[in-house]
Amino acid sequence: VLGLEAFRRVVAESPLPVVGIGGVGLANIASVAATGAHGAAVVSDALLAQDIAERVRQLAAAFDSARGTGL
Numbered sequence: 001v002l003g004l005e006a007f008r009r010v011v012a013e014s015p016l017p018v019v020g021i022g023g024v025g026l027a028n029i030a031s032v033a034a035t036g037a038h039g040a041a042v043v044s045d046a047l048l049a050q051d052i053a054e055r056v057r058q059l060a061a062a063f064d065s066a067r068g069t070g071l
Helices: 006-014 030-033 052-067
Strands: 019-021 039-041
Touching: 006 030, 019 052, 030 039, 039 052
Parallel strands: 019 039
Antiparallel strands: none
């Protein structure tokens, strides 16, 4: 577990795309995206949702919004 500040440094220094994984959900995916990460892997938050497809749309929208990109 790095925490967001350490993760931000990894993203900034890596010559390769970096993806956040582990503990990422709707509550914090925007913070992960704000580090500059190229993506985020979300499992539990999506699979535990009543409507998985809707939750995945929400996650993608939150990530893209924080990164300033569109779906």
